[in-house]
Amino acid sequence: MTTQMGPGPAALATGPAISEADAQIERRLCELATCDSASIWEAQDELSSAIAEAGMHFEERAYPVCLRPLAIDWGLANHLSDTAEVMVKLLDVAAELYCCNEDVQALFPSYKHLRHLITCLPQHRPIVRICRLDGLIGDDGYYKIIETNTGGPGGVIQNGIAAKVWSRIPNPLTHGLSLDVDKQPLAKDPNCFVRELVSAYRAATARELRTAAVVNFLGRYKNEVDWIVNGLRDVGVKATLLDIGTMKRTPRGLVGSNGDIIELVYNKLDVRDVIESARCTDYLDACAAQEVVSINPWIAEWVLSDKAILAVLSDDRFSSNFSVEQIEFIARHIPWTRLVRAGVTTDPERQQIELIGYIRENKSNLVLKPSNATRGEHVLVGRVTSSTVWEEHIDRAARSPYVVQEYVRPGEVTALHPPSRSIKKMLCGIDCYVFGGRLAGFQSRASFDAVMNVGRSGILLPVATD
Structure with missing residues (x-):
């Protein structure tokens, strides 16, 4: 197991800039905000319109993609990639430790009655096929992982498409700079998420995937569901959105309301909702018994995604x-x-x-x-x-x-905040998507709030390398 062990890359924001290109973007935005803010908002509005026309949304609201990118150099990009890929391997170790260590199990009291479901580990590795690691650059220059998001993270398709759309919009903030989003797999090929689902099924069963369901509960957390279902259909998989309570466990396998066998499931739900619901029993048991390939398995959805x-x-x-x-x-x-x-x-x-x-x-x-x-x-x-x-x-x-x-100081950038039509200093972090154990791409979230979340009026900054 290796990762960068020498001096870390430069820190975000109130410390050194994460790249010279980002420092130039910061200066240019501050200058234009003073002398020609109309040109910035014209470009931002063009981007927002293109994002909407592409069909991206956040639970029926506008997808808040900012014109201002976060530009990182290749040293930091490689540091983030190495760190994220090692972390996913470390989660395999943590999963196995949970299964055999009572002191570890005691850190997760909410799932005590579900242990018989959680400890049924799949054979394939990594256990976590899809995740988003959320983090900040520490004052020592090293990436700090503050949350693991191993249960149905947002942005797995839309962020790649958003980066593509952003790269095509004339941008006064990046004019003359050599910035690239296409080296990130999810931006180069937004279908790489769907391809990972298909690959995970093949790895688990040695068969080709024919049927799949994106699983929802109580109508919540539907963001990106349409993209996932359509992406699976585009590669020849019969895919649908199903409520968790409509599926039944049968001798033939897990079936939907129409009686069709479901071979793979991807969860888009809040796992807290399903813990106590009797309507979910068939589904929970079928996934634990590996009668259907579940991305990700219950240990990832509950334990590995838990902040503990x-x-x-x-x-x-x-x-x-x-x-x-x-x-x-x-x-x-x-x-x-x-x-x-x-x-x-x-x-x-x-x-x-x-x-x-x-x-x-x-x-x-x-x-x-x-x-x-x-x-x-x-x-x-x-x-x-x-x-x-x-x-x-x-x-x-x-x-x-x-x-x-432990508190880790966020970065700070000047950014356009489309919902409020303001240009202000905002706190920011950087997150790493990992598909099948390999880095798939980055996202940066910015917020006026110390808790950075798109669901709390946060925005997304495209991440580009220079």
């Missing part, structure tokens, strides 16, 4: 289960994370602490997160949270599954 998985990796109690190279990787790329509960643990400097007291005394350096929530729900960044609210959430966190994580 980073507590497994960063806690010294479990370090004996990892190689020396893996421990070095974790130290560089995984922020200190703990499940919130009373008791003694170690702090980021490996000194013994009482955890609740430490959280109370170190607000400015910590973030509190529900362990299995999505879209930034109830996330509190200590340095922008009042002491009163922080204290209230410590009590809540100790009663329900929350994690506390």
